[in-house]
Amino acid sequence: MVPDERGRTVGPDPACPVEVALAAVSGRWTTLVLRELMDGPLSFTELRRRLPRLSAKVLTERLGELRQRGLVAVRRQAGFPTRSSYTLTEAGHALRPLLVTLYTTGDALLRLAPPTHRPGRLR
Structure with a gap:
């Protein structure tokens, strides 16, 4: 399961590829912001609207x-008011397969978990 020695750590290690991937998508709302930027640049206002x-x-x-x-770059356009456009970097786009896999895995877990034990659901 672990392709090379970087994944054979005995504890959390910032050089472990799994830890790097998890850190990239950590934080509430992070995956949703990344999802919205997957199709192209958006302004702050467009992100708020979505x-x-x-x-x-x-x-x-x-x-x-x-x-x-x-993972994200910003481009500021001259003028008044200044407009900013946010776009994924190459590293940000590399997260697409991870986000798709997380979605697929979460969907499978929801299907397998009894209704009273589903994550994020109140009893």
């Missing part, structure tokens, strides 16, 4: 974290 329950504060935080991780 994710209406996401506050401006949290979106700002997520975009900042994704930029620090090298």
